[in-house]
Amino acid sequence: MRAWIPLLAAVLTTAAAPAVAAPFAPDLEHTSVYFAASHFDRTTMRGRFDKIDGAINFDEATNQGGLDFTVDAASINTRLQVLDGVLKSEQFLDAMQFPFIRLRSDRFVVEGGKLVAVQAKLTLHGVTQPVRLEVRRFSCGDEKLPGSTRHVCGGDFHLAIARSAFGMTRFLPDVGDRVDLDISVEATPQ
Incomplete structure (x- = not known):
């Protein structure tokens, strides 16, 4: 009976150990x-940001992790140069004063073993607000390409914000307050 005690202790210790999130590199x-x-x-x-x-840390076994993304505000692209200039200006993004948009998270929401949302903080136009990205699709697996195979995790995420909450009120209500963001990410283990 005593021979089982060390083995049982080792199993329980291993089972109780927190999962370790591994670094993933986004495939830009x-x-x-x-x-x-x-x-x-x-x-x-x-439009889009170019x-x-x-950086992403992710544990595939638990669907937990964290992320830290930056977007160059001046890389906004609507395919209309004049409109891009207005959106980059102090009337909207003010890309000279606030050159980066930042999304950070250390809380992934899992239900029934599936990643369903990401609780995050979005910094836009110098203002940081809590946001929730809804997961539209997410999976991990091997991609078999001609001549190689790579392991990839990826998904599509949706976020709706009120731009006024970030201090961008120009042309309200004619130009909508609600801005929908659709984010697609593929990442590979580093």
Whole structure:
């Protein structure tokens, strides 16, 4: 009977040990941030940010981890140079004074073993607010490409913000207060 005690203690200690999140590198060719907002309540203005960087720590066994992403505010791209200039100006993003948009999280929400949301802090226009990204799809697995296989975790995330909560009130209510952000991320273990 006493021979089982050390083995049982080792098993219980191992089972109780916290999971370790491993560093993942975002694949910037397969990572994007798109936005959409009402334009005079007639159409939806859409665009993207072209320069994104970030770091992810993730434990595949528990779907827990953290992330820290930055977006270059001046990389906004609507395919309309004049509009891009207005959005970069002090009227909206004020990219000269606030060059980066930052999204940080250390709380991933898991239900039934699935990642369903990410609780985060978004810093935009010099203001930090708590936000919740809803997970539209997420999975990890091997991608078999011609000549190679790589392990990838990736997903699509959605976030809706009120731009007025970040001090951007120009042209309200004609240009919508609600801004929808769609974020796609693929990342590989480092």
